[in-house]
Amino acid sequence: MSDIVIDTHNISRVYNPTTIPIYAIRNVHLHIKRGEFTALVGPSGSGKTTLLNLIGGLDKPDEGQIFINGTDITTLSPGKLIDFRLHNIGFVFQSFNLIPVLTARENAEFIMLLQGKSKAERGTRMKQLFNQIDLEDKMDSRPGELSGGQQQRVAVARALASKPQFVLADEPTANLDSKSASNLLDIMDKLNREENITFLFSTHDQRVIDRARRVITLVDGQVATDTNVIDTSAPH
Template sequence: MNDIVIDTHNISRVYNPTTIPVYAIKNLHLHIRRGEFTALVGPSGSGKTTLLNLIGGLDKPDEGQIVINGTDITKLSPGKLIDFRLHNIGFVFQSFNLIPVLTARENAEFIMLLQGISKNERDERIKQLFRQVDLEEQIERRPSELSGGQQQRVAVARALASKPQFILADEPTANLDSKSASNLLDIMNKLNKEENITFLFSTHDQRVIDRARRVITLVDGQIASDTEPIMTSYAH
């Protein structure tokens, strides 16, 4: 239960530090344990995306430390940070961001190729991933041939392909209709419960907030409220 995956110590991210400093994130402490299904909520400009970018190693804090699974990523060189992201963090973006020239299968396989995984293992894992996201029939289709909901499920499969420590999802349902959003949430929920996969997502969507077992509210770059995680899924 104390298996902390994400641990931020007093992190701050300041824009315009030399003129009129604007704190996107201010002195923030956050712990995320393995298997959590956490929603980051808050008004626009509250720092949700900035926090996800910092945790995802896409941005660096001006102050503080971010420890992922025991590694302080703020001290990693750019090259090592890229490698760290590849092996430890899965991303799901608001606008899907699949590689348009690759099929659904290839999009997921791309990550594994970057990791240097063998073909047999890749094939096996792709079968499993697309079964989990219920897209076995559409595996050879390109993103342009898939609906928004299907594309976001491919994005989830791609995020899972690298067997990351956790998945960061930036407003994953924002561009989806309610049916597709509900479907995606079912899949993410199932993966969380059955595979113990950690999800941290930013959202405005009340349907997502309702399904989250921990809700962190950000206001002006600081945690305004943090519900206790409901860890019902840790049966195994």
């Protein structure tokens, strides 16, 4: 298996191509290896969310190719793309987006239901995930009964339930207080270190940037800087 999980080849996304073209993303060439903990940063309108949407297969580039674990997702049909996302990509959104009528556990295992996993399989995975996000006692609570931080942890569990190739997190701490954000980052950091799960964040949050081990800065839809941070806490 290739070490590179995300590989974009000179992708561009242009709005209003026939009138006044606006490049949301311009010639972005990016490799993200398995196990990376990467933050995508930049000012508002720099193209962070657009790039995340392109990598997540939610949007298609006007130019270039995107390979996820060796599969060119720009050539997939919309139906196949949905299926690809289901099995390969985990999403964490800014505003949690849990289904309010389902319990925390039901929300997290929803992806596995879509994948057709057995009850036993789902049970084992949920137990493991809720243990990892430290919410075993809240499995049967509905989203309305959980704090923002707890809801976002459930959203992380949902993203990881399908054992994806990587997790895309769009401003995951934007709606959280400091303590909840720190707690969430601890969990994601732990999952990254212990289970080698690849995370790609788009963020403005300095707390996330401080934890990232690679920081890619976008300016006007182009990669301005791409820095590997020396990780002093990593086990040797």
